[in-house]
Amino acid sequence: MVTKLPKVPVVVVGMGWAGGIVSAELTKAGINVVGLERGKDRTTADYTMGHDELRYQHRQELMQDLSKETITYRNTVSGKALPMRHYGTFIVGDGVGGAGSHWNGQTYRFLPYDFEIRTKTIERYGIEKIPAWMEGLNDWGLTYNEMEPYYDTFEKMAGISGETVELWGKRTNPYPTPPLVKTPLMKEFEKAATSLGYKPFVIPAANLSESYTNPDGISRGACQYCAYCENFGCEYGAKGDPAVTVIPVAKQTGKLELRTHSNVLELTKSGGKANGVIYVDMLTGEKFEQPADVVVVASYVFNNARLLLNSGIGTPYDPKTGKGTIGKNYCYQVTAGGSQLFFEDREFNLYGGAGALGIEIGEYMGDNFDHAKVDFIHGAGIRSTQYGDRPIAVNRVPAGTPNWGAEFKEKSIKYANSNFPVKTQGASLPHKENYLDLDPEFKDEFGYPLLRMTYEYTDNDRALGKYMSTITRKIAEEIGADIIDTNEEQGPFNVNKDSNTHNTGGVIMGSDPEKSALNTYLQMWEAENVFVVGASAFPHNSCFNPTGTLGALSYRAAEGIQKYLKEGGILVKA
Amino acid sequence: MSEQEKNNSVLDKRSSRRTFIKNSGLTVGGVVLGGALGSLLIKDDKSTTTSETQNHATTPTANPNVALMFFTPNQYQVTQAAVERIFPEDANGPGAKELNAAIYIDHQLAGPWGSNVKDYRLGAFYKAEENQGPQTKILRKDLFLAGLESLNTYSNQQFEADFKELEATQQDEVLLAFSEGKVELYGKVSSSQFFSLLRTLTLEGVYADPMYGGNKEMLGWSMRKYPGSRMQYVAEIQDEKFIQLEPQSLNSHMGH
Ligand SMILES: Cc1cc2nc3c(=O)[nH]c(=O)nc-3n(C[C@H](O)[C@H](O)[C@H](O)COP(=O)(O)OP(=O)(O)OC[C@H]3O[C@@H](n4cnc5c(N)ncnc54)[C@H](O)[C@@H]3O)c2cc1C
Ligand code: SF4
Numbered sequence: 041m042v043t044k045l046p047k048v049p050v051v052v053v054g055m056g057w058a059g060g061i062v063s064a065e066l067t068k069a070g071i072n073v074v075g076l077e078r079g080k081d082r083t084t085a086d087y088t089m090g091h092d093e094l095r096y097q098h099r100q101e102l103m104q105d106l107s108k109e110t111i112t113y114r115n116t117v118s119g120k121a122l123p124m125r126h127y128g129t130f131i132v133g134d135g136v137g138g139a140g141s142h143w144n145g146q147t148y149r150f151l152p153y154d155f156e157i158r159t160k161t162i163e164r165y166g167i168e169k170i171p172a173w174m175e176g177l178n179d180w181g182l183t184y185n186e187m188e189p190y191y192d193t194f195e196k197m198a199g200i201s202g203e204t205v206e207l208w209g210k211r212t213n214p215y216p217t218p219p220l221v222k223t224p225l226m227k228e229f230e231k232a233a234t235s236l237g238y239k240p241f242v243i244p245a246a247n248l249s250e251s252y253t254n255p256d257g258i259s260r261g262a263c264q265y266c267a268y269c270e271n272f273g274c275e276y277g278a279k280g281d282p283a284v285t286v287i288p289v290a291k292q293t294g295k296l297e298l299r300t301h302s303n304v305l306e307l308t309k310s311g312g313k314a315n316g317v318i319y320v321d322m323l324t325g326e327k328f329e330q331p332a333d334v335v336v337v338a339s340y341v342f343n344n345a346r347l348l349l350n351s352g353i354g355t356p357y358d359p360k361t362g363k364g365t366i367g368k369n370y371c372y373q374v375t376a377g378g379s380q381l382f383f384e385d386r387e388f389n390l391y392g393g394a395g396a397l398g399i400e401i402g403e404y405m406g407d408n409f410d411h412a413k414v415d416f417i418h419g420a421g422i423r424s425t426q427y428g429d430r431p432i433a434v435n436r437v438p439a440g441t442p443n444w445g446a447e448f449k450e451k452s453i454k455y456a457n458s459n460f461p462v463k464t465q466g467a468s469l470p471h472k473e474n475y476l477d478l479d480p481e482f483k484d485e486f487g488y489p490l491l492r493m494t495y496e497y498t499d500n501d502r503a504l505g506k507y508m509s510t511i512t513r514k515i516a517e518e519i520g521a522d523i524i525d526t527n528e529e530q531g532p533f534n535v536n537k538d539s540n541t542h543n544t545g546g547v548i549m550g551s552d553p554e555k556s557a558l559n560t561y562l563q564m565w566e567a568e569n570v571f572v573v574g575a576s577a578f579p580h581n582s583c584f585n586p587t588g589t590l591g592a593l594s595y596r597a598a599e600g601i602q603k604y605l606k607e608g609g610i611l612v613k614a
Numbered sequence: 615m616s617e618q619e620k621n622n623s624v625l626d627k628r629s630s631r632r633t634f635i636k637n638s639g640l641t642v643g644g645v646v647l648g649g650a651l652g653s654l655l656i657k658d659d660k661s662t663t664t665s666e667t668q669n670h671a672t673t674p675t676a677n678p679n680v681a682l683m684f685f686t687p688n689q690y691q692v693t694q695a696a697v698e699r700i701f702p703e704d705a706n707g708p709g710a711k712e713l714n715a716a717i718y719i720d721h722q723l724a725g726p727w728g729s730n731v732k733d734y735r736l737g738a739f740y741k742a743e744e745n746q747g748p749q750t751k752i753l754r755k756d757l758f759l760a761g762l763e764s765l766n767t768y769s770n771q772q773f774e775a776d777f778k779e780l781e782a783t784q785q786d787e788v789l790l791a792f793s794e795g796k797v798e799l800y801g802k803v804s805s806s807q808f809f810s811l812l813r814t815l816t817l818e819g820v821y822a823d824p825m826y827g828g829n830k831e832m833l834g835w836s837m838r839k840y841p842g843s844r845m846q847y848v849a850e851i852q853d854e855k856f857i858q859l860e861p862q863s864l865n866s867h868m869g870h
Contacts, residue, residue: 089864091843094822099727110734115745122746126733223851264846387856391840392847426851431821431840444700444793444813445786453706456838457856482737536747 042318042327048074048297049605051317051332053304053347056138057587058573058594059338060282060290061194064256065598067295071605074330075296076319078303079104079135082283087275090268093430097271102142104132108303108322109484111342112492113535117359117473121492123482128536130543131271132340136300137283139340139541140587144270144395144427145246145279147200148584149191149592152184152209153406157580160407161417169417174500175362176369176470178579181551181612182560184209190592198280198591199252199260202244207402220249220263225388225460226399229424232518238401243423244588245396246280256289267428269395279395302328305486307335307351313569314353320486334601337547337572338594341370344576345476345546346491354547354557354566359473359494365557365565367476369545370495371581374420374466375538376505376530379512380459381521382438387457393428400424404511405583406467416503420466420583422511429456439525462516464508468544468581471498476546497530505530542586544578549593552614559612561600562593568610573597679827680717684724684755690716692762695778699785700816707837708830715819718828719758722815728755750803754811760800761792761808768797823864832861843867 050066052059055077063073095101111130112121124130133139153160156179161169170177192213194200202215219242222230226242233240247263254260263278277284290296301322308315308329316331337344348354348366357368400423402408411417429436435452436459442448479492509528516524550556553565562577564570573594575586582589600611682690693716703709710716722728730753742749752760765777765788773784780788791797793813795806819828821835823843829835835842842861850857 089867091845091867092823092864094818094826098818100732105732106734107732113746115743119743120740122740122742122749123734123737124747125735125749126730126747128747221852224854265848265851266844266846268843387839389847389850389853389857391859392851397851428847431835431838432818435817444789444816446702446704449701449704449709450706453838456840485736532745534745534747537745 042329044329045331047316047331047333048072049332050074050334050336050601051076051330052336052338053317054138054337054339054343055136055282055287055298056133056338056340057140057282057286057591059138059336060140060286061197061591061594062336062338062571062573062598062601063290063296064286065595066601067290067293069602071295071602073290073296074332075290075298076302076304076317076330077136077298077300078322079300081136081298081300082141082273084273084275084277084284087273090272090275091266093268093432096142096268097430097433100127100131102133102135102271102273103127104134107485110490112479112482112490114492114494115496115533117494119494121479121494123490124535129534129538129540130342131541132342136287136298137273137281140280140282141273142271143246143587144585146396146398146585147195147198147202147244147246147280147588149187149209150184150582150584150589151406154580154582155180155182155184155187157418164407165412165417169411171499173471173473173498174469176472176555176579178550178555180560180579181549181556187589187592187596188212190595191588193595194588194591197254197256197285198246199248199254200244200246200280200588201249203241205241205402206239207405207408215244216254217249217252220245220247220394220397221265222399223388223397223426225424225426226397228519229399229462229515232515233401236515236518238403240399240401243396243398243400243425245394247394247396248278248280254285256285258285258289260284263394265392265394265397265428267391267393267430269393270427304339304347305350305488307337307347307353307570309351309353309567312567314351314567334569334571334604336597336601337570338574341543341546341574341576342476342491344572344574346478348547348572349478349491350488353570354564356477357475359475362472365548365555367546368557369470369548369579370474370476370493371468371470371544371578372495372533373468373540373542373581373583374497374501374505374530375464375540376502376527377420377466377508377512378461378463379509379516379524379526380436380461381516381519382436382455382523382525383458384522388460390426390429390457390460393426395427397427398423398425404508414503414507416500416507418467418469418500418504418583420464420504420508422462422464422508422515424460424462426460431456438523462512462519464505464512465583465585466501466504466508467583469498469500470545470580471496474498496533502530542575542581544575544581544586547572547576548579549577550579551612559610559614560596561603561611562597563600563604563611565610565614568608569604571597571601677830679721680714682720684720684728685716689759689762690720691778692765692776693719695785696762696765696789696812697816697819699782699789700813701820702782708833710816710820712830713820713834714828714830715816718819718822718826719815721827722818723755723758728758729753748807750801750807752801752803757799757803757808757811760803761805761812764797764799764805764808765792768792825864832863835861
């Protein structure tokens with residue numbers, strides 16, 4: 041039995057950064073919002089015992105419970121997808137704050153090149169530079185300059201700490217707070233990179249470098265470099281987290297009705313529009329229908345695509361014909377090409393750190409270097425980070441060391457405080473056979489099909505990784521270490537081993553309804569009262585962590601929703 | 615081993631224990647010197663016997679966590695022998711056995727994680743391609759017991775003795791075969807899957823917060839100069855010198 045509830049103006053599915061930002065903006069504008077979040081509510085008090093590596097990192101305390109739903113995965117279109125039965129690569133957020141509670145906080149803007157990537161690539165290198173399998177590569181439908189004000193708003197809300205980087209797009213304002221500190225290992229990178237002619241910068245961070253009050257009046261204290269950041273919530277509220285920024289602001293308006301333990305199963309529809317959503321109370325099993333004028337889907341990349349597919353909203357993407365849009369252009373990121381440094385008699389205070397603490401160069405990002413003679417496009421950030429090494433997770437040993445036994449113990453202890461990486465974060469461009477659809481066999485707890493991912497690294501990824509390995513090697517050698525291990529090859533994708541959490545695409549934006557699911561307000565071309573917010577909207581993934589860009593897009597979506605509530609109709613002419 | 619070699623190895627052992635105490639940065643006679651370190655000092659001068667360890671366990675500082683909620687005593691002993699080979703005692707300090715990794719494993723397998731409660735368990739279990747992650751239906755707790763049993767079966771086949779009776783080098787050979795998936799366990803599960811569970815659990819038992827039963831007196835942390843779960847490192851992180859801090863466990867956060 042499904043209990044039908046009274047209609048509301050806006051229902052938001054998911055309370056991470058995307059849902060939190062949209063809820064805050066709409067409620068501040070006086071609009072009533074019902075927020076449905078499948079997990080529990082959270083505050084900083086939840087993290088009093090937060091420095092528990094086992095519970096949070098290795099038992100995934102803050103993550104989606106896979107016994108209820110997971111994804112299935114295969115490397116190629118001809119393979120059989122099988123469920124990810126326990127956590128490996130994709131650690132998916134759950135509860136108020138979503139992944140924004142346990143993220144690292146590295147907060148970037150994408151490059152002007154990213155937003156017009158197709159046009160600019162063709163302009164500089166000709167159409168031949170884009171291989172046939174990358175046909176889905178497209179401009180985003182808006183430029184960096186149009187994105188700039190939304191980036192600015194996001195950065196001010198979260199209090200991003202950083203320094204202006206010349207090689208990136210122009211900023212109207214400096215970062216709201218100065219960069220984080222430079223640690224000895226960061227200074228090593230800085231010295232080496234500078235002497236090689238690069239211009240290193242401290243990674244922009246949502247871990248506050250100093251106490252800060254944002255335009256909404258939210259005050260937060262400075263980061264303590266406690267090192268329990270990636271995979272953990274911040275007990276100080278120093279990390280920008282929806283649960284300590286936008287969600288309290290939305291709650292304060294009195295216009296947000298937040299319903300936790302409310303898992304949305306599908307959207308209902310009639311006549312090219314959504315009527316609302318059906319959800320289940322995860323504690324009691326009761327089902328409800330919540331009608332709304334606008335449905336905002338902000339349930340992360342995977343469920344954004346899955347909810348639409350399970351509801352029959354939008355046309356599913358077909359990799360054979362290239363037609364359809366839902367599930368298209370799923371992208372990931374390239375992390376091959378790193379060099380690991382080991383020192384015989386130098387120790388660093390590696391037990392300390394922060395999720396976004398690090399230093400980087402921008403010379404190999406995007407189209408900042410000439411690609412005429414290389415067989416890939418786009419690029420990578422090259423960086424040394426200091427997140428804080430926790431002892432269960434981090435046992436770096438020189439290549440060739442066994443992974444257990446006497447030698448392993450000796451080396452893992454010897455180098456525990458005497459190593460650091462020079463690593464890469466590379467862009468991921470769409471391949472026509474990398475996509476998301478519904479699994480034909482496996483179901484969630486409630487009988488709805490799971491999302492099926494078909495994904496493999498591409499030739500572009502492998503070439504990019506190999507090229508970057510020469511650069512990380514050069515920097516590592518300039519730093520000078522007793523042992524340097526460089527990883528040159530991008531191996532096959534492995535659902536339990538790869539460890540990047542930056543999934544993008546599946547419900548992408550653009551200017552052409554044939555090629556994209558959303559317009560630049562993240563409004564669905566095929567269902568005008570549905571807005572799908574998140575990194576699912578990215579037509580490709582850049583060489584940066586995604587949240588700065590998805591945060592900016594969430595502000596733009598919130599603006600679009602307000603416009604839509606007033607005027608109705610499709611907000612952008614196709 | 616010649617008499618000469620034996621003497622040398624005893625000497626090596628002694629000096630290596632001293633190195634550990636020196637490295638751990640804890641002053642002998644200071645308040646922080648806990649039972650484990652104390653017993654190491656004592657053991658340094660006497661030969662190590664099991665009865666001594668047991669005596670230690672019944673002293674007033676006995677840890678009530680050291681009791682079994684899952685294993686039989688024999689399973690516990692096989693586990694102790696196995697974890698010790700994954701993470702053996704050496705010049706740095708105690709091995710996984712002394713650190714109570716087997717107690718940690720007992721407690722983990724008894725709890726929800728041992729029964730895979732947060733894993734996806736629906737649908738059919740097909741054979742996985744290499745990059746798809748394990749697709750076995752067997753629960754962690756049952757996989758572990760099947761692994762222990764196979765360790766003994768295989769040890770008897772190869773060396774005509776139970777695993778815990780073997781020489782360390784023989785135990786290493788057995789574990790190597792298991793890690794390479796050369797042995798089939800109950801239900802055709804590969805031994806490498808058991809081995810990787812054993813390895814993971816051993817490292818967790820050495821390095822997880824002591825409230826979980828392992829990492830006895832935080833000695834796992836002290837060995838690698840890890841300060842545990844302190845609240846902040848604003849000064850340390852900027853210092854050119856390495857700053858060694860005495861470890862603190864979650865228990866120290868109880869006052870907050
Ligand atoms: C360990 C880790 C580190 C990261 N570090 C960085 C970083 O340094 N920089 C960066 O830019 N990004 C980082 N990311 C990625 C970043 O966290 C995400 O990009 C971002 O938080 C996504 O926000 P979102 O609102 O789109 O999704 P989420 O935060 O995932 O929020 C979605 C919410 O929807 C809920 N939900 C899902 N399905 C349903 C449903 N059916 N019904 C109801 N509710 C539902 C979920 O429970 C969740 O709370 C990291 C991610 C992880 C996991
Ligand atoms: S490192 Fe800083 S931001 Fe991260 S959890 Fe610790 S105090 Fe918070």
